[in-house]
Amino acid sequence: MPLWWPLLLASLLFAIGVYGVLVRRNAVLVLMGVELMLNAVNINFVAFDAQLRDRFHGGQTFALFVIVIAAAEIGLALAIVLLVFRTHGHIEVDDLRELADRDPEDAR
């Protein structure tokens, strides 16, 4: 199998994840885009592991580590999302502007 097949798949999945992160307005759907990007990176790791025949399986081990970090990230992020829902009543990322840096004269 040519190496660029899995790499092409990973690139397209990453681009789809970028689109999801940029276009969705619900925070949970934004997190789904982040998960797609992390999976694309994992495909790269596993593909290069298979190509390099690494004796220590560095690619597969790193893919496992990325999965663990993604699990930690999703746990923390969903806790934050629920907290935002409790305090604001919605989780639409476009309307959460407390930390925005804006001029005093065009403050809403």
Next chain:
Amino acid sequence: MSLAAGSGSGTGWVQAIFVLLSLVALASALLVVTTAHMVHAALWLVVTLGSVAGIYLVLAAEFVAWVQVLIYVGAVVVLLLFALMLTRAPTGRQDDLNLRRVVPAALVAALVGALLTVTVVAGFHDVRIDLNGAVVGSAETTGTTVFTMWVLPFEVLSVLLLAALVGAIALSRLRTDGDG
């Protein structure tokens, strides 16, 4: 899994399975980011992650594939569905899930995809993966390498996971009726 370790005549089958799984993954990923039902997005994410697990199997990463099924499909998607439920997400069709920035977002995503695609295809177009006789990353192989070669990162990662869990619990117990 002898899927990846098949002899020469099996190479065509391996490539066909890989292409089919890739098409399923890409189509369902597109549905994840474009569907107008929020719960459907989570369910299409299951299809995407499952076909990526199949791709790991084809690429001789057996343990990673089962961990993907357990952690992602089993835990992460259930967490996402719980978050959708707890934030009272409407289950019907919603036409305002996307921002009004569809065209710029699609432009940026297309540029990212084009840049990555051109780079990897130009860099690795003559490199091949030889899956015949590849060492399958079974639980035994992965466990041996993790606990001989990668012990320190593994332990650091366990501390990170503990810190993340403590942080999640602390965040969800935070009092919101105060001034904080």
